[in-house]
Amino acid sequence: MNYFLILTFLFAVGSVTGWCIELIYRRFVSQKHWVNPGFLAGPCLPLYGFSLCILYLLAQLEDHIPIDHVIPRKLLLFLLMGTAITALEYAVGRVMIAATHVRLWDYSECRGNIQGIICPQYSFYWMLLSALYYFLVHPHILAALEWLSQNLAFSFGIGFFYGILVIDFSYSAQLVAKIRRYADKQQIVVRLEGLREHIRNELEARRPRFLLSLKTDRPFNEILEEYAARLNTLRRK
Numbered sequence: 001m002n003y004f005l006i007l008t009f010l011f012a013v014g015s016v017t018g019w020c021i022e023l024i025y026r027r028f029v030s031q032k033h034w035v036n037p038g039f040l041a042g043p044c045l046p047l048y049g050f051s052l053c054i055l056y057l058l059a060q061l062e063d064h065i066p067i068d069h070v071i072p073r074k075l076l077l078f079l080l081m082g083t084a085i086t087a088l089e090y091a092v093g094r095v096m097i098a099a100t101h102v103r104l105w106d107y108s109e110c111r112g113n114i115q116g117i118i119c120p121q122y123s124f125y126w127m128l129l130s131a132l133y134y135f136l137v138h139p140h141i142l143a144a145l146e147w148l149s150q151n152l153a154f155s156f157g158i159g160f161f162y163g164i165l166v167i168d169f170s171y172s173a174q175l176v177a178k179i180r181r182y183a184d185k186q187q188i189v190v191r192l193e194g195l196r197e198h199i200r201n202e203l204e205a206r207r208p209r210f211l212l213s214l215k216t217d218r219p220f221n222e223i224l225e226e227y228a229a230r231l232n233t234l235r236r237k
Contacts, residue, residue: 009145010056011049012161018048035200039104039176039192042168044161047092051085051126055133056141058084078134082127086118089126093117100176101183103191175220182224190227198227 022037022045038045058081067073094117096104108116148154183190 006056006141006145007053008162009148009158010052010141011046012158013049014052015044015046015049015165016161018045018051019043021048031197035196039102040165040168040172042164044165044168047089050088052133054084054088055081055130056138059134059138074134078127078130081130081134082123085126085130086123089122090114090118097189100180101189102176102179103189106191106193178220179224182221182228186228188228190224195224195227198230199223 019038020043023034023043026037027034040046058077061080062073062077065073065076067076093104094115096102097117103116106116107113107119107122110119110121112121113119148158179190179195
């Protein structure tokens with residue numbers, strides 16, 4: 001099977017699986033409640049999709065690492081994988097801040113962070129995930145793709161995923177465009193997590209619900225005004 005089909009499959013699986021990982025992590029570790037971890041409305045984190053594709057491609061290079069010992073060779077491979085994903089994370093974070101004035105995540109409170117976009121702690125997590133991928137997923141990818149090619153119903157599901165992704169991205173891009181215009185006017189960078197928490201608290205004050213998007217029944221500009229006012233209040237304290 002050619003690389004295009006392999007990467008298409010991996011991107012879809014990685015995006016959904018990464019969304020599930022982040023959802024559980026935020027529910028039981030970081031935020032202690034259910035919250036959509038991405039800026040898309042649906043269960044998809046493209047960063048994880050691209051990361052899984054990178055892991056697959058780098059795993060192909062193991063035989064070209066000039067180290068005879070198995071353990072040091074694999075450790076170097078995992079280091080390369082973690083570094084590559086960290087570089088991707090930094091590039092995505094910088095582009096989003098520069099182009100949309102939206103900070104998708106914030107590591108400012110982590111030690112050794114660079115511009116709040118990357119930090120050693122999460123780079124280490126990427127290395128651990130790379131090792132898990134290498135031992136648990138990579139050996140079975142070709143078999144999974146062979147099964148996929150013989151089960152057209154599942155293949156249709158992958159196509160359906162990309163169709164929904166295009167619609168979801170279009171919808172979410174409109175919201176991000178509104179945030180960008182407001183942030184540009186106010187000369188601020190909007191933290192997506194902070195904005196989402198503001199919307200969540202405002203909604204749960206009236207009716208508890210599992211927030212899967214930035215959707216609210218109030219005018220979005222009004223929500224942004226309240227969020228900016230809250231930021232200014234926190235800065236004065």
